[in-house]
Amino acid sequence: MRAIQITEFGGPEVLTLTDLPDPEPKPHEHLIEVTRAGVNYADTHQAENSYLSPATLPLVPGSEVAGRLPDGRRIVALTSGGGYAEKAVVDPNTAYGIPDGVSDEAALALIVQGATAWVLLRKSARMEAGESVVVHAAAGGVGTLAVQLAKLFGAGRVIAVASSGTKRELALELGADAVVDSAAPNMTEALIEANEGRRVDVVLDMVGGRVTDESLRALAPFGRLAFYGMAARETPSPVKLPNLMRFSTTVAGMWLPHVWMLPGDVMGQAMEELFTLVADGDLRTITGGTHPLAEARAAHEALRSRGTIGKLVLDPTV
Template sequence: MRAMQFERFGGPEVLVEADVPEPVAGVGETLVEVEAAGVNFGDIKQIAGEHTDGPYAPKVPLPHVPGMEVVGRGADGRRFLGYVAQGGYAAKTVVADRDLVALPESVGAGEALAVLIQGLTAWHLLRSVARIRVGESVVVHAAAGGTGSLAVQLAREFGAGRIIATASSDEKRAAALEFGADAAIDGEAEGYRERVLDANHGRPVDIILDAIGGAVLDSALDTLGYLGRLVTYGASSRQQASAISPSRLAVESITVAGFWIVPLIARDGAGGAALEELLDLTARRRLRPLVGGEYDLARAREAHEDMLGRRTKGKLVLRP
């Protein structure tokens, strides 16, 4: 069976095409012929063997077929969206039934893959962690990315009063505006506070969704208002924030929270009301997941290189 795997840890170059045994479904599992597989930043971290004491730990046994999400069909022809702990970069994979959701033909494979990890992340950032209230202001970092573009749209769907997007280029900022942001600004740390406050008509903000960390997170804290919430769900800058202290959180009455979707899926499964809502919004075109590019499975390393090089927008898809 055709698959992409890695036999040592490293960069995108360690991904190689291989012929591997076809998986066998056990009790409570379904064998899925893969139509498309999603690419996630977590795949890159896993292949690199990074964060051995963090969320992507422990290092996986080698050789290993990465990939956490697939669209495909079961033996009976039914179309599914599914979360897998491993094995998505392949012609076929096995998915636990609790992590499978029926997928209508009207929803494209790339759209569906975008709302699984990234969409569920955006939904829970706003609903479960930040607990957004109607009329609140929301700042979304990296708003042209897979999670960010969906967070902008969901913030609008959930009744945000003003949505401020940050992105690294004019093109990406224009995309964020198309997705419903009220303002789009440069997200660099220098001058961050002034740009955000200006975009929010001089007022502090209520919610910030951050996947960058480091100096950007430090600057973002300076823009939170009373009872403001910053939710961190990544650190693409690979820098540590330095401005967080218990006394500051108390004095300023602000909250810094973290979120990672994988433990939630491990506990509850990928299915459920949140994913059903996301797919329904997509089918009704109230939610427009951004598909940034499609690659043949053999070009998986190129997809990773493009993601690392910040040359992409939205969801990247592999086609076996």
């Protein structure tokens, strides 16, 4: 089968198209024909071995796939790797049937980015109706869905932060009440101004560095900042514990794999609600580009440039 393999760590240039033997599933696993593979920002970290979990070479990247089982059923699944390929092994415990009315591309937008937005709002930030919500990287895979979900969950005001006029227009189209340029010289002041002079209740942040520090200072008493990525590749300043008490604020971290450690089928709940919202037309997924498998490097370059919108996917069938 054709697959993208990494044999040395580095930038997009280490993604190499090659021929590999078909993966062999264990007795409890499924081998599927991959119709689409999701590209995540975390994949760019894995390629350079700077992600939360260390990688081992050689590897086939890709943690999410949509495809068909031997009986023809469509599924979307999270994997421990191997997604950038024509075939992949999936564990039924992290696979979900794709319902009618939901495309493979939409399903891929939901299984990581959609679930992340859902968990951030429902679990990490515990957003309440009427609260103000800031969504950084609002035109990205998580951001486009978080803007919509925050409104659907009853947010009083959604403030979208994005890097270009086109991205900010998209955020407004998706339901944001106000937009902020991600290059604002003082993010604290910009967020408070966008919230009509009031401090904000919830911030969803995957940028890091200065953006995180200045967003934290924009929180209202009992405000929450949920941190789930480091796109700027800058480490935020250490959080000073006395300041959390002084301003009654909360900083939460979120990594999606930990959802499986919670009691109950939280991921299943998220996927069921997200699938229903998409099928009913209440939630719109944004596909920012579909690249042939051989163009995985271009997909990573586009993602790292932070010039993309929505969900990027690879098509192993061409």
